[in-house]
Amino acid sequence: MADPMRIRAVLNGDKVEVKVLIRHDMETGLRKDQAGEIIPPHFIKTLIAQYEGKTVLDAVMGISVSKDPFLHFKFKGGVKGGKLNVTWVDNLGDTRTDSAIIS
C-alpha cells in the first residue's frame, strides 16, 4: 500500500499555489542491490491534479524524476474551501489519490 501524499494548496491573490510531495521510490531499474541483482524499475508514470473535477495539471514521468517526487505549480480559478485531488499511477499499477482543501 502506498503512503499518503502531502498536498498543500494555498490561495494567493487570484492563483492557487500547489505543492505536492509523494512518497515513492522512483526506482530506475538501472541500479543493482548489494547482491549485484538489478533492482526492478518502480516509478510513477502519470499524475493528474484536478480542482473540483477540472484538470489543472497533467503530468507524465520517467525514471529520472527523483525519489519522493515534488511538484510545485499554480492555477487560477480556485477558491478557499475548494477541493483539489491528486492521483498518481505507477508502472506496477499501484495508485493513490489524496486531496487537499484550499486554504
Add this chain to the structure above:
Amino acid sequence: MNVFSKIIFTIFVIQMNSYAFAESSSTDEISKYRELLADGNPAELWEMRGEELWKKKIAPKNVSLEQCDLGKGAGVVKGAYVELPRYFSDVNKVMDLEQRLVYCRKTLQGLSHEQAVKVPFGSVGNSSDIEALVAYITSESRGMKMNVSNKHPLEKDSYEIGKRFFFYRAGTHDFSCATCHSANKKRIRLQELPNLLNKLDAQKTYTTWPAYRVSQGEVRSMQHRLSDCLRQQRFPEPVYASDSMTALIMFLAKNADGGVYDAPALKR
C-alpha cells in the same frame, strides 16, 4: 618592478582572483541549490507516518505509544526532544530519544528487544518505523530552545564520557570526531564541517537533525548520523541505541543548548 615581473605579477593576481571567485561562486550556487530544495521537504511524509505509528495499537499488547514517557510525563510529545538526552528515574540511567523509544516499544507494546530495534535505518523497500517515529517526535519540538539538563550526576557523567569519545583518536587513519569538527570554516570536499566545539555551529548542527538526506532518500536520525560519521572515521559499528552513543549525543546536545530547534530538516 620590471615589465616582465609586472606581467607575471598581474597574471598571478588575475589567477588568484579568478580562483577566489570560482570558489565563492561555487559555494553560492550550492547555497542556492539548498534553498531550492528546502521548499518541499519530503521529511514531512515521515512525520505523517510517524504520527500514525505513534497512535497505532500493535501486537502483542495491542497498545499504542501514546503513553510513552519521553521525559515530560506519559504521552507528552510536545517539547520532549529539546530536553533529551536526560536521566530517567524508572531505569536509573540517561537515555537519548532512540534509546527511550526502544524502551517504550518493549515495555509498553511488549516487543522483544530484536523487534524493538528492527530496521533502525530504512532503505529502499524496507522503510524504518523508528525513523518515522523520530521524525514525528522531533517535529513536535520545532521552534523550541534546546534545554538539556546536566544536573543529575549521571547526566554529567554521560556528558563527560561523550566528551572523551569526541576526542578519542584511533584506528588506521588516526581520526577522532575532533579531527573534522573542532575548527571553524573547514570543509571536506565541498561539504562544510561544523565546529562542534563552537556554540553557534553546535547549535546550528544539532538543531537540524534528523534530516531528510537527498543522497539517501531517507530521513536520518542522530544515531544514523553518528554511525555514518564513525564509519568514515574508520571505527567499527556501534550497537544501535547504546550507552556510548547516548553519551556522545549528550555531549553534542548540551553544547547546542539555547539553539532553536528546527528539524526534521533537509540535507544533502
Add this chain to the structure above:
Amino acid sequence: MKKMLMGLLVSIIITGCATAAIKTDYGQTMLTLLKSEFISKGPATVERVLSQDEVQKICSKYPVERPEKMAALIQDSQMKTVKYPSDGIYIGDWKNGEKIAQNGRGFQSSDPLGGVNGGNCYACHNITKSEISYGNIGPSLYNYVKAHGSSEQVIKYTWAKIYNSQAYTDCSSMPRFGHSGILDEQQIKDVMALLLDPASPVNQ
C-alpha cells in the same frame, strides 16, 4: 557486564559525593563502552581502535596543543618510522596518483577486506584546477613545484610527509599513509608524481 559497569559507576558517584576522593575515570568508562558496544565489521575492528599507539594516546589527551617535549617526542619517533623507497625511485605515474587522490575508500566498515585503499587527498586539499570539489583542512597543493621547487630535499620531505605526516606536525589531522599501511610504496610514488611531475596537472 554493562549493567555491572553502570552499577559500579553509580556506586563510585555515590561514594564520590560522600568522600569527594574517588573520581569517575571517564576515559576508562568510555573505553569499556567502546569494547562492549561496538562490533567489528569488515576492515574496521574493535581491536584496532582499542589499541591506541603512544601518538594517538597523546593526541587524544591534548587535542589542541601539547607540551613542547611531547611534540618533539612525537616528531622524532615518527620520523624514525619513515621508509624511503627501496629502489631509490620517488616518482611514479601521476595519472594513478590522481585516481588515488580521488578515491576515499579503504578501512571503513563498509569497505571489503583487502580492497584497494585510496588517499582521499581531495577531501582536504586543493590539488588540480579541474577538480572544484576539494576540501580545505590541509593547504593547497596546486602548483606544488612552483611553490616548493623539486630539489632532493623537497622530494624527501614530501615522501616523508605522506608516509608519516606526524614526522613534521605532531597530531596532524592527516593520516600516516605509509606508516599505518593505508598506501603502499607504489601508491605513494604515484601520489608523489601527482605533486612533483612537471607533466602533472598540478604543475600546469
Add this chain to the structure above:
Amino acid sequence: MNQSRRDILRMTSVLGLGLVGNLFGSLNVFGAEWMPKSFDAKNLADALKELGVDKYTVSSDVAVVSAEIAENGAVVPVSVSSVIPNTEYMAILVEKNPSPLSAAFNIPEGTEASVTTRVKMGGTSNVYAVVKADGKWFLASKEIKVTLGGCGG
C-alpha cells in the same frame, strides 16, 4: 484500456490540448498517456523527434531555473517556465542522462506555465525545457554541474 482509447489519449497528449480532453468528458480522469518511445529514447535528438518536435526556436521566453551546481545528482530542483501565450505543453530533458526525457506536463488553460520538480542527473549536463505554444515548439537550456559528495563515498 482498449487500443483505440489509448490512441485517442495519446493523440490528446501529443496535441496537448485540454480542450480535446474536455470533449471526452469523463475520459480526462486518466490524464495524459505515458509515451514509451519518448521516454525510452537514448539521446536528445531522438527524444525530441519522438515528442514530435520537428522545428523549434530557441527562445528567451522559455526558462530553465535551477542552481548552477547541484550538490547531489539524485535530487536536482528544476523549474521550467514559459511566458509565451497559450503555452500548452512543457517537457524537461536532461541531455546526458541514459534516457533524456524526464517529465512532461500538459498545461490546461488557467494553469501557469511554470512547473517545479526534481530530477536525477547522472552527471553534469545541459537541462532542456521544451515548450509547445500555439502548435509551435520553443527551447531553452541551462548547464547544471553535479559535484561529488563528502569523504569516503
